[in-house]
Amino acid sequence: MRLTGPRMPGNSHPMAKLPRKYDVLVAGGGNAALCAAIAARRGGASVLVCEMASKFWRGGNTRHTRNIRCAHDAATETLSGPYPEEEFFRDLLQVTGGATDEALARHMIAESKEILDWLPQQGVRYQPSLGGTLSLGRTNSFFLGGGRSMLNALYLTAESLGIEIAYEAEVVDLHIENGMFVSATVQQGGVRRIVRAATLVAACGGFESNIEWLKQYWGPAADNFLIRGTPNNRGTVLKMLLDRGVAETGDPTQCHAVAIDARAPKYDGGIITRLDCVVFGIVVNKNAQRFYDEGEEIWPKRYAIWGRLVAQQPDQIAYIIFDATALTLFMPSLYPPIAAASIRELAGKLSLDSDALENTVRTFNAAVRPGTFDDTILDDCRTEGLAPPKSHWARRIETAPFYAYPVRPGITFTYLATRVNKEARMLMKDGGPSANMFAAGEIMSGNVLGRGYAAGMGMTIGSVFGRIAGREAAKNARN
Ligand SMILES: Cc1cc2nc3c(=O)[nH]c(=O)nc-3n(C[C@H](O)[C@H](O)[C@H](O)COP(=O)(O)OP(=O)(O)OC[C@H]3O[C@@H](n4cnc5c(N)ncnc54)[C@H](O)[C@@H]3O)c2cc1C
Numbered sequence: 001m002r003l004t005g006p007r008m009p010g011n012s013h014p015m016a017k018l019p020r021k022y023d024v025l026v027a028g029g030g031n032a033a034l035c036a037a038i039a040a041r042r043g044g045a046s047v048l049v050c051e052m053a054s055k056f057w058r059g060g061n062t063r064h065t066r067n068i069r070c071a072h073d074a075a076t077e078t079l080s081g082p083y084p085e086e087e088f089f090r091d092l093l094q095v096t097g098g099a100t101d102e103a104l105a106r107h108m109i110a111e112s113k114e115i116l117d118w119l120p121q122q123g124v125r126y127q128p129s130l131g132g133t134l135s136l137g138r139t140n141s142f143f144l145g146g147g148r149s150m151l152n153a154l155y156l157t158a159e160s161l162g163i164e165i166a167y168e169a170e171v172v173d174l175h176i177e178n179g180m181f182v183s184a185t186v187q188q189g190g191v192r193r194i195v196r197a198a199t200l201v202a203a204c205g206g207f208e209s210n211i212e213w214l215k216q217y218w219g220p221a222a223d224n225f226l227i228r229g230t231p232n233n234r235g236t237v238l239k240m241l242l243d244r245g246v247a248e249t250g251d252p253t254q255c256h257a258v259a260i261d262a263r264a265p266k267y268d269g270g271i272i273t274r275l276d277c278v279v280f281g282i283v284v285n286k287n288a289q290r291f292y293d294e295g296e297e298i299w300p301k302r303y304a305i306w307g308r309l310v311a312q313q314p315d316q317i318a319y320i321i322f323d324a325t326a327l328t329l330f331m332p333s334l335y336p337p338i339a340a341a342s343i344r345e346l347a348g349k350l351s352l353d354s355d356a357l358e359n360t361v362r363t364f365n366a367a368v369r370p371g372t373f374d375d376t377i378l379d380d381c382r383t384e385g386l387a388p389p390k391s392h393w394a395r396r397i398e399t400a401p402f403y404a405y406p407v408r409p410g411i412t413f414t415y416l417a418t419r420v421n422k423e424a425r426m427l428m429k430d431g432g433p434s435a436n437m438f439a440a441g442e443i444m445s446g447n448v449l450g451r452g453y454a455a456g457m458g459m460t461i462g463s464v465f466g467r468i469a470g471r472e473a474a475k476n477a478r479n
Contacts, residue, residue: 259318
């Protein structure tokens with residue numbers, strides 16, 4: 001919809017006010033925003049969703065998703081077995097190394113059990129897990145048609161419930177007084193309007209698309225980062241909230257970052273530029289040196305560390321090197337691998353020092369101990385006397401043709417967050433709860449994810465806290 005009411009051009013002041021005051025203003029248009037909007041509307045509230053993107057591009061990073069991780073006590077039509085709350089919590093503890101708010105994390109995991117059924121009630125459909133390197137058939141529910149279909153379902157439900165949705169509507173300013181949201185300035189079609197609402201749900205992502213902000217922590221290296229999702233998650237609202245008294249949590253350098261094809265576009269490359277072949281070969285930096293154990297753990301527990309690892313290498317570039325035996329073991333990506341008849345020729349094509357790459361491969365091959373290769377378990381194919389080691393799936397790279405993928409850090413989402421409580425209500429710097437501001441999704445992910453990641457948790461955080469935020473915002477607006 002177009003926001004209507006008096007128009008004030010550009011940056012003119014005073015701003016025109018929308019005649020109507022909503023119960024709940026939701027900033028954002030991804031999973032967290034839609035779950036919040038639907039829950040608020042079902043709770044009896046009038047709701048306006050302001051999504052910065054156009055209708056076609058709606059849905060932020062959620063467009064790219066495939067699955068969600070929810071606890072469940074028994075197998076379902078689409079999940080192959082139980083995934084108890086305690087196991088989910090153990091997995092979270094393992095990947096975060098304990099850097100999580102335990103009470104909030106346990107609350108999220110308990111609520112995720114209901115989310116498994118709640119999403120289908122909002123029109124979302126699941127399909128059985130796909131095969132492939134992530135092996136998530138028991139723990140994660142896959143969306144039929146992927147993230148965009150999931151969003152289509154949520155938007156259809158939102159529209160049918162009478163939720164108003166404004167596209168190309170960017171929240172550019174917030175009026176907050178003593179921890180209380182008063183109004184937002186929303187820009188649409190070059191016109192700014194003041195939107196008043198009894199409560200705010202901020203669900204507009206992290207700051208991963210804001211290279212200048214990333215540079216504050218990463219320095220010039222951030223220029224070489226690729227952003228896997230929407231260019232819109234620039235952290236505008238996050239920054240305003242933190243500047244206006246909301247307490248922050250989470251380490252600003254922590255994020256979900258994977259190694260993606262260096263030839264990917266700067267933004268929105270999505271899943272098709274991710275490379276899941278690290279475990280099948282070796283990874284070298286621009287000096288043709290290995291720098292980390294490629295076979296440390298099963299891929300779902302390790303894929304999200306490779307973005308950071310590559311970010312720490314010179315010029316933030318690395319190369320996955322493998323041979324003909326591995327070519328068909330992983331998901332094909334957008335770009336073909338670079339192929340050569342010999343390691344020497346491959347080095348030439350990658351502009352790497354040929355002697356250095358030959359030496360790295362030779363040394364690696366010599367350290368490989370015989371074993372039984374099995375990429376579905378932590379197998380016994382490993383190196384001996386090599387630093388860093390390759391602990392599993394180590395096989396000689398000796399069968400031509402030889403292949404390489406150049407990779408760069410692909411940032412998925414950042415963890416710096418507004419602090420929230422179990423009601424998804426923002427907490428202020430003085431420790432007290434905000435009167436009427438709630439947050440859901442990436443913008444508060446750092447409450448649960450201090451570091452690390454387990455596949456499917458981004459959507460858990462968005463759906464669980466989105467639903468809670470919407471429910472609580474509606475309640476708040478009534479009081
Ligand atoms: C390639 C890729 C694959 C992924 N796969 C998975 C997966 O399979 N499972 C999983 O759990 N997670 C996955 N993730 C992570 C997941 O996408 C996010 O954790 C999740 O979608 C976040 O939901 P959200 O609603 O918080 O943010 P988003 O879905 O990013 O939505 C943020 C919204 O806010 C809008 N916005 C931003 N600023 C403003 C503003 N100022 N005013 C108005 N609107 C604004 C944006 O346009 C966008 O619509 C993936 C991410 C990527 C990039």
